[in-house]
Amino acid sequence: MALRNIRTEEDSVLRKTSRPVTDFNERLWDLLDDMKETMYKSGGVGLAAPQVGILRRVVVMDVSEDRNEYIELINPEITEVEGSQTGAEGCLSLPGLCGVVTRPNVVKVKAQNREGKWCLYKGEGLKARCFCHEIDHLDGILYKDKLDEGETLFRVDAEE
Ligand code: NI
Numbered sequence: 001m002a003l004r005n006i007r008t009e010e011d012s013v014l015r016k017t018s019r020p021v022t023d024f025n026e027r028l029w030d031l032l033d034d035m036k037e038t039m040y041k042s043g044g045v046g047l048a049a050p051q052v053g054i055l056r057r058v059v060v061m062d063v064s065e066d067r068n069e070y071i072e073l074i075n076p077e078i079t080e081v082e083g084s085q086t087g088a089e090g091c092l093s094l095p096g097l098c099g100v101v102t103r104p105n106v107v108k109v110k111a112q113n114r115e116g117k118w119c120l121y122k123g124e125g126l127k128a129r130c131f132c133h134e135i136d137h138l139d140g141i142l143y144k145d146k147l148d149e150g151e152t153l154f155r156v157d158a159e160e
Contacts, residue, residue: 001033003041004052006092011053014093015140018048018055020075024116028058032072032114035060040067044092046130048137051093059111059134063127071121076111076135085125089133089143090156100151101143107131 007013021028031054039047039060049058059073083105090098107128109121123131133143144153 001037004034004038006038006042006047006051007053008093008095009142011093013050013053013055014137014142016050016055017140018050018057018138020057021112024074024112024114028056028074029114031056031058032060036070036072039092042092045126046134047092048134050137050140057138059138061127061130061134063123063130072114073109073111073121073131073134074113074116076109076131076138078107078131078135079110079120080106080108081128082106085129086148087129089129091133091143094142094144094153096155096157097144097153098156099144099147099153101129101146102148103129103132109135 035047035052045063046061049056057075059076062070081104084102085105086102088098089101105128106124109131110118113119
């Protein structure tokens, strides 16, 4: 495994649409392993492949406090949404910034795993928010595009 460089806002790769994964091979598994390591190392709750410069529909996530609920989403699609939540959101590609975004409160997702098998996921609260945020990355969308009306990005202390 190796750490990959996280692209930041000025990198146009973040604005492109990612292509579906068709080959579930070692190259994909290397990417997933590297993304996992990069996400944990940087303390993020999710990471999408375009954030490491790869335009493929691949996401890794772990929204748990104990960092033990790791999931991999390949070719993810939102199948159902319910309710709404309003809260602050950040992104590893916009370091030190935060903004208020309204998202669905419950989100169901179908996605393939690293072997290509389709699986179903359900997230509520932060997990639902993260599903939406990461899947947006695959279509070149950043959370700052979706700020609530009247909201602007604000600075947060990077070191907690
Ligand atoms: Ni992000």
